[in-house]
Amino acid sequence: MLRDQAMSVVFDGSPLNAMQSSHTHTPLTVLSGQELSLEIKSFISGVDTVQGRKLSVREHARCAVRLLRSVPACRGAVLEHLRGVYDEHVSVFLLHLETEGDGSSGISSNLEDIIQEVHGVLSEFIRLNPRAWAPLVSSWAVDLLGQLSSKHAGRRVAPHSSSLNELLQLWMSCAGTRSLMEAYSQCLAAMLAWCPDACVDALLDTSVQHSPHFDWVVAHIGSAFPGTIISRVLACGLKDFCSHGTKDQGLLVNGVDKGSRVPKIGSVVGILGHLAAHHSDSIRKELLRMFQESLSPSTPMSPTSSSTSWEGSPQLRRAAVPFLLQLAAMSPNLFGAVSAELVDLLRPPVLLQLHSLLQGLPREELDNMLGLAVHLICQSPSGGARVLRFLADTATPASVIISGPMPSPHEGVREGCDSLLQMLLLHLHKLVYNRSDSADGHPHHLASPQPQVVIPFLEELQTHVSELCAETLRLERKRHLWLHQLLCLLSVYGGPSVATEALCQLLTQARNPEELALAWQLHNTLSSCLAGLIPSAVAYCVAQIHTHTLGPRQLRQLLLNLATVLQSQDEDRRGTPDAQSTMAVQVGSAVSVHLHDFSPLLLHGDPTVSHAAVRLLSASPLPRTASPAHLLLLSRAAVAHFFLALRRRGEVGKVGRDGGQAAEAVSCSVQLLSRFAAYSTLTLKAVLQQLVEGVLHKGNAGLFGGQIADMSGAPVPSQSGSLDLGASLLDINCRFGTTVNFSGSVWSVFHAGVIGKGLKMRTDSPQPDPSGVTLNIQTLLTVVVQCCSSSGLNGSRPPADPDEPPPINAEAAKVIAVTLVENVCPDVANGELSWPPEEHTRTTVERDIHIRRCFEAHPVLFTLLQVVAAGRPALCYCSAVLRGLLATLLAHWEASREASSADSPWHLRASCLLVSCMGEGQLLPPVLANVHEAFSHLAPFEVRLLLLAVWEYVRANGPMPQKFVFNPDKGLFCRDFSRDGDVARYVSPIHSVLHKNIDRLGHLCWRFQL
Secondary structure (H helix, E strand, O other): OHHHHHHHHHHHOOHHHHHHHHOOOOOOOOOOHHHHHHHHHHHHOOOOEEOOEEOOHHHHHHHHHHHHHHOHHHHHHHHHHHHHHHHHHHHHHHHHHHHHOOOOOOOOOOOHHHHHHHHHHHHHHHHHOHHHHHHHHHHHHHHHHHHHHHHOOOOOOOOOOOOHHHHHHHHHOOHHHHHHHHHHHHHHHHHOOOOHHHHHHHHHHHHHHHOOOOHHHHHHHHHHOHHHHHHHHHHHHHHHHHHOOHHHOOOOEOOEOOHHHOHHHHHHHHHHHHHHHHHHHHHHHHHHHHHHHHHOOOOEOOOOOOOOEOOOOHHHHHHHHHHHHHHHHHOHHHHHHHHHHHHHHOOHHHHHHHHHHHOOOOHHHHHHHHHHHHHHHHHOOOOHHHHHHHHHHHHOOOOOOOOOOOOOOOHHHHHHHHHHHHHHHHHHHHHHHOOHHHOOOOOEEOOOOOOOOOOHHHHHHHHHHHHHHHHHOOOOOOHHHHHHHHHHHHHHHHOHHHHHHHHHHHHHHOOOHHHHHHHHHHHHHHOOOEEOHHHHHHHHHHHHHHOOOOOHHHHHHHHHHHHHHHHHHHHHOOOOOOHHHHHHHHHHHHHHHOHHHHHHHHHOOOHHHHHHHHHHHHHOOOOOOOOHHHHHHHHHHHHHHHHHHHHHHHHHHHHOOOOHHHHHHHHHHHHHHHHHHOOOHHHHHHHHHHHHHHHHOOOOHHHHOOOOEOOOOOEOOOHHHOOOOOOHHHHHHHOOOOOOOOOOOOOOOOOOEEOOOEEOOOOOOOOOOHHHHHHHHHHHHHHHHHHHOOHHHHOOOOOOOOOOOOOOOHHHHHHHHHHHHHHHOOOOOOOOOOOOOHHHHHHHHHHHHHHHHHHHHOOHHHHHHHHHHHOOOHHHHHHHHHHHHHHHHHHHHHHOOOOOHHHOHHHHHHHHHHHHHHHHOOOOOHHHHOHHHHHHHOOHHHHHHHHHHHHHHHHHOOOOHHHEEEEOOOOEEEEOHHHHOOOHHHHHHHHHHHHHOHHHHHHHHHHHOO
16 A cells, blocks of 8 residues: 555656645645655665665654655555554653663664654644644544553553553653644644544544553543533533434443443543543533533534534434433442532423423333432432432322312322332342341341441431431321331441431430331331340430430430330230330330439429430339449439429419429329339338438428428528627527526526517518428328338238228338438437436437427428338337427426417427327327327316326337337237236326316217226
């Protein structure tokens, strides 16, 4: 061929004529006939000798260049010959790099000057006549670059094809490949105005043939012409994709890439992938522009394209969306770049246009597109949450109320999104349950590792579990079913951590039984593949409580939901066990382990949270084993909440609001204390001790009609009555009551007032609500009796009559008695049970007055004494308190000059209650225990005579627990008074008083018969 072309130049005549026949410009160099003949001869036969000398590669190449200058018609042959020259230059260049480190020499063949000369000639030709030279040179240059890149890819100095920067640096440092790149760039710049497709097609064809070794060329050209390359590469790729016909349009079906049937699409993906690092924004805009223009009937395909338009090619318009889907499937980065904005573009008008465009596709091709879309969503590394929201919003059926008799034009769009969402869930189900680590079918424990198979869509959704649960709980028709199914799949895929978070979020956000049922359904689904889900979820909730992650409303809802689950267990015990009751049992076991973590919430500042906490703890089972520290913590928090609940109930009643929630909180608190006291002896003692101490606490005294007292037991005066008058007389007066008179004693001092200041001022403290005080005392009595009446602690069988209250546990009553003595009179020894003579009270005046003042400040103490008296012989341990109170009462009645005992109402009531408690506790025989019935009809000195008879009897027959014998029939300890001697001498004063007042006490004579 070379010979024929060269000879044709010679035989056709002058080289000038030949050059002018194909070009209109003047040649760069015009050779003489002899010179041209010599050049042609040497070019045809490079191995021959010219003038007796053998031509070298350099001289032969120079002949080719001179021939190209003089005879452009030989350009095809010359360019074909120059391929070998470039190959020789590149080989020498790489060999020089390889031997440079070895110290070798002798590589003298350097064709750089020839390469520069060739580049100068081609550049001048392209500049002067681009339409003739640019298409030819661009195809030749890019094809030669591809051949050189592939041929020398295995050389030792050539970097790996993945090292694009190093590869680009290597080839651009070579003069040959650099000149070829510059020539192609010049051709591309010249052809942009009138024929860019040919240049880009050559680039794509070469990329398909020589990839990945040719990628460095694409990267360099794309960086130099980003806008042109991106738009023209997409346009050429779309035309090539459409030209293969629908039968060859390979789409991703079930995740299998069949795109290799379209030759150029792989190259398109590669080129855009290389440009994405620095021109991702341009790529994103171009992809979105192509999508939008494919939906608009009158929009041209590209601003830089030729006359080709969407109107002129309906097939091109229909193939645009499948083409973009195929690109996205082959390059997740491209899909991730446009997915976010693509979802924003899909507004109702655009959806209708897309639906209208896709209606014309065959059913098989449409199914393939849906499958490809599902695959893309599953493999999308970002934007999955927005895609899911878009699909759920679009596929959710319209309300039946607003839907008319005729189908809406949007119904087709809704059905399409519905089908896509169903296919997505089905595909995710297959991916999740077909993993290799789940093939054995055995449930995974919560400590098992995460699965190895990665599903990017589910990976991203793991960070949106809370939002997904919130959307599921909206219970919107079909929407919540789809989202709940997706939540189950996400929990199975994500493993223990995601499943635990999902269940915890449902338990936290559910606001009614219907929403809470979704948590039961989730647990029922996951229980077969994840073991230990409920304990892990409860532990996760506890961790959120400790880290203060939940707000008051969320915390309250979580506690109420857990309490609802536990209460459903009690309701379902009569029926057959189901999934709900099974979950309730597991929740109860898990909550019982963390009772010490929930107990601080009883004292939460928000009343709704503390109410929810007491509901939960009152319904939860107690742990089988617990440390004493945890038990004491629980008891302290439960007792403190009890008093808080009483106070809140009173506050609600004062403002006239509905007290249903406050009353429920008190009821739950009573139940909690009763159950906790029955747990063990330790908890029983702790609860009773803290109840008694709480009753006597100055902050709770007003709840039970008491007054705030100081350390001495005296009521705290108001600020207006407190005077700083100095020491002695005032201090001494403050230690005594106003009516104590022990004649002849140095302590005969009365605090009636201050000399020079008049009588002491009365302190008018706010009076509590009588009905509220009565209700609080009844509640306290209820909880104390329930704590002391547990049949499991009595050591005896419960009463035969179900209406009869269970007996008070003697040990529990003893705990109350000891606690009372420790708080009312701390300096009394525990063994001080016997009563001394009456004269001994002169040495205990201060202590007795303190005891009397405590009873004045805390009327509820008499109620506690009644409970202690019912638990015989526990009242014996209150001997010191009873003795001190009785001594002050005797002193009062002795000093009283009133006409009737009714003129001293508190002392009368205290005397009656004291004798009644001593009779109930069998410290007194029945004949003496009934004397209080006559007190209200007697004069003060007569009351003192009867109380003195009581004192003398108890002194002679000390209140010793050893005198009580347990009666198994009654379940109580009883005392045999016949062993204590004759009681007649103690009854004589009683009979004397009765005879004196026979007109008023005749009806009581039978009560004092021996």
